[in-house]
Amino acid sequence: MEWQPATVEAVRKIVREHLAECDAEQAAVFKRYAVEPYVAPIFRYGEMESVVVVARRGDEVIYWEDVEEGFNLSPTAPDGRILEHWCNQDELRFALNAWIEGRARTIRLAGHTN
Template sequence: MTWTPITIEKVYDFIFQAESELDGELLNFWDLIKINPEKWIEENYGKEGNGFWVVGLIGRNVIWYNDIEEGFNISNYKTYGTIDEYFCNQDELTSAIERLFQIVNSVST
């Protein structure tokens, strides 16, 4: 069986599932950082699927879905549209949102 990139519909399924599980500060945070999913370039592993779906961003951090490893990740970026760091976490979107929320709050305090 060959690997096929995730569809935009499946990405939205993950987003809607996460939104149904979030509340309070985390839901407010997600509402501030979420974007319409966009395919971003990642030089090492993203070529075969024409990039990875980015679903949220704040500052120089993005939340994106690694459909090779089937999980959400947080990475830095310098240039809009290009993910600088490849990670292979297999996190649910809610976990990635919580982690980025903690990162942002630790920087601002």
């Protein structure tokens, strides 16, 4: 089966499933920063592709990485492009921890900036 980019509707379903695993603080942070999921451009593996953004806090977003099948955080450009391609396979709850005081990780793995 050939890989296809994730659709907004598929990512909505993934978010619903992942929210069921979140604790109260993670769910509250998601509720505060959630956006209507939308497709955003990202430079990935030498190609301009797209990912689905599900939350935004200032100029940073949480997006679904459909190749690695996990959530990642990245700053965005003024034009909406995702600036950092990460290959983490985080559940939504772990990505949300970055926005919760005292839970943020200090190490991020496998990032690519463009």
